[in-house]
Amino acid sequence: MTYRLTPEHEELRAVVRELAEERIAPRAAQIDESREFPWDLKELLAKQDLLGAGLPEQYGGTGLDGISQAILVEEIARADATTSLIPMVQNLGALPIVLAGNEDQKERYFPRLASGEWLIAFGLTEAAAGSDVASNRMRARLEGDCYRLTGSKRFITHGSIANVLTVFALTDPDAGGRKGMSAFIVEADTPGFSAPRVEHKMGIRGSPTAELNFDEVQVPIANRIGEEGQGFKIAMATLDQSRLGVAAQAVGIAQGALDAAVAYAADRQQFGQRVVDFEGIQFMLADMASRTEAARQLTYAACAAVDAKVADLPYWTSAAKLIAGDTAMAVTTDAVQVLGGYGYISEYPVERMMRDAKITQLYEGTQQIQRVVIARQLLLRAGIGSRSKASAGPGAGS
């Protein structure tokens, strides 16, 4: 899989980086401490046309290619992981409609999502169904010309602030999760929908992670995405692509931590010299830098693979997310180490970056699930049938 970084990519990076350094980075510590969603930054991103990157121009989006979308998330995540979730989840939530929605649904929802006037979330995970998506229990009962959704979802990013959500529920419980699940577009102001609580988390604290309740929530048939029974496939196809957002976020977090570590080590003096002049520290920084670069390039290659619609797309996106997430965790941990005691206190950003990094190994498919996906693709390529348990499938926690 080959790709090229163009001057347009570099221009986009420069513009987003400027915005991130001037307006987002200064807010990062406060967002983490207050655990408040940064509405001001959401408005800023909307105004700069950065929330419609995954939507076609005809609906008011900017229709950016995969690498551009990755650069956008990466540069914001370098400044603040919480804020980078705003474009990430806007993309994730809309993907089911992008992949399987009809023209009417796109026209009704895309313009307001592209402009950032509305936020969208992705409602798949349940308390008892994380990696094991197929064991979802939420029901969607057909009643005349609409469905009634009943059940609850858990760990839904932005679930409590989204104006609209793409939600997955069983229209045919007897058929089981793989065959009996359907996808729906639910507007948050529909009676019966509520977000009773949000989680207290290790990291990405400004991003509300919500528990959602559906009590006979009415959804018109026109808001069902695709046919009944296609829900599981739509969810998997969505995650196959959206996990690149996580990869890009992880690369950005790693880069931010690396930059902070280098700057600190160049300034701090111990034993009569700069910390950065100790070879031991240089070795750590070199490892951090080369791993981050490797994660970045693999992510871009995966973006190119998605744009090229290659047959083994999940192999690429899972590999990128696996490598990038582990890199972010390792690099941020090392960054704290480089800063020593100062790395542990909240006056410096690296402890927050380390707490933020952990989620990239967990959501939109844990690292273990990513390995399942990659292994399956490997076996397919090698022509070896996998002794797959029928119920094992790539899962999600989002």
Add this chain to the structure above:
Amino acid sequence: MKIVVCIKQVPATAAEKRYTSDLRLDRSASENVINPLDEYAVEQALRLQESGAVENVSYLSMGPAQAGEALRRAMAMGGDDAFLVTDDALAGADEWATARVLAAALDKLAPDVSLMGMASDDARGSLVPGAVAAIRGLPLLSYASELRLEGNTARIRRLNASGFDIIEAPLPVVASVTDQVGEPRYASLKGIMAARRKTLETWSLADLGLSAAGVQGGALTRVVEARAPEAKPPTERIENVGADEAVTKIADWLAARKLI
């Protein structure tokens, strides 16, 4: 109504900068940006366009070919088209040569307002607006904290030590603005994409009817020597002492230098 905003590409403030061996600014050595003070001129022009006072906003720059990046960035903020004057004979051009060339280009574009920032970041001379006005034979409205167009008149507010003056002149004029006109906008993504479709025209000296001799070979001045500033003695620090002791030490220090 038409405004042409003159912008200059300069090295980014925080970047490492140096002179080449022949004592010209090595512009390729660092990250280049739109001169920060010119961004305010861009912002003022765009606000006038948005309010309907102006139909057309164009950008003009004189510099090496890579100055086109600054023009593209300006167009990404808004505006309609851009013009770059570039010519080998202009390498190392000083303020008069710059003014001469910009004046010729502005005569060709004939805007109602030729707008500039009040100084450039790398040389801080700030003589270009006045020199351009002199060469073109137009009134100068400089150091404006606000620019308005009313009918055939340009009006500026200029701050001074005790308040402000309102100064007016009939169009066409040359004007320069300060940072008080308002925070420059960020280029939005759609702006960046739109900018790729806007025209950037390149002119040489010949296109302006000028010759290298006509701009005096580009420079009336020459740099005889370029060096690093004198090394200062290391900073004296007062810390970890009580306030009274610190105050005594500061006062002693000032007295030793006859400052009090």
Add this chain to the structure above:
Amino acid sequence: MGSDVFFLAEFSDGAPARSALELAAGAARIAGESGGAAVALAYGPGAAKGAAGLGAHGAKRAIVLGDDPAPAITYSGSAAAAVKAGEPLVVLAPATPNGRDLAAALVGLLGLPAFGPARAISVAGGRIRSEQGTLQGTVITLSEPADGAPSPAVVLVLANTFAPTEPGGGQAEVSQAEAAQTPFGAAMIVESHAEQAAAVNLEEATMIVAGGRGVGSEDGFAILRDLAAALGGAVGASRAAADAGWVPYQLQIGQTGKVVKPALYLGVGISGAIQHRVGMQSAENVVAINKDPDAPIGEFADLFVVADLFAIVPKLTEEIRRRKGN
């Protein structure tokens, strides 16, 4: 090409601006090196009456351009005619907005080489040499007119580069310039608003107490004003303090504000970012008070006090008053 040193002498409210007196002294010194005379180009309200008095400060002759309260650039036509007729070696202009505008007009009308703002001026081989900081003061260049360049050179000079001499005796020989209209005359001041008592002109102040984000509020600046008063100086501010509305914009020092060259710059609660530094780095003595031991200003200050400004500043004011009282 002659050897006289012309300089712009601005008058307002009947008296010469401090820049006029500083340039008179500087021009006299350079004229001594070049073997010519210091000649003032006087303009503004009070110029006609006051021009002769410049003789006490170093000027041999004075050419009066005009007396009206018009934007300085309105006088560029007669200034240009006087320069053409007088054929000086150099024209010194103050690096103030008015001075720059008038200098710019001369450069444009006559096609002259321009230099500065200069930190030092000398004469070498019959040519003017100007030393200035460029690239935010990271590089010092020494420049002179190129071979065959037209004369004179125009050099911008920052406040506090030359010290006015003690007024001696002597009157300058005064003459009137030929009036010359230029298109610049079309710009008119139509309204003048005074909003506050004219503060000590920051660009001319020899002592400046500047406050930044650490001062925290508009009220916080009160103790800075006291300290400035005790020192006999002016109050300045960083962009953060001006943007926050704690002080008027006119007090802002830095990349988008004023460039100052005081004998003492005392920065209080200012971190010292490059955008501020470029406005004050020519200060002779830099003292900084900041509770952050790693603030960037600590790297280029001459004296760096790591302390709480609210604990130090009032006591420092008292101590200075005490010492001065003695």
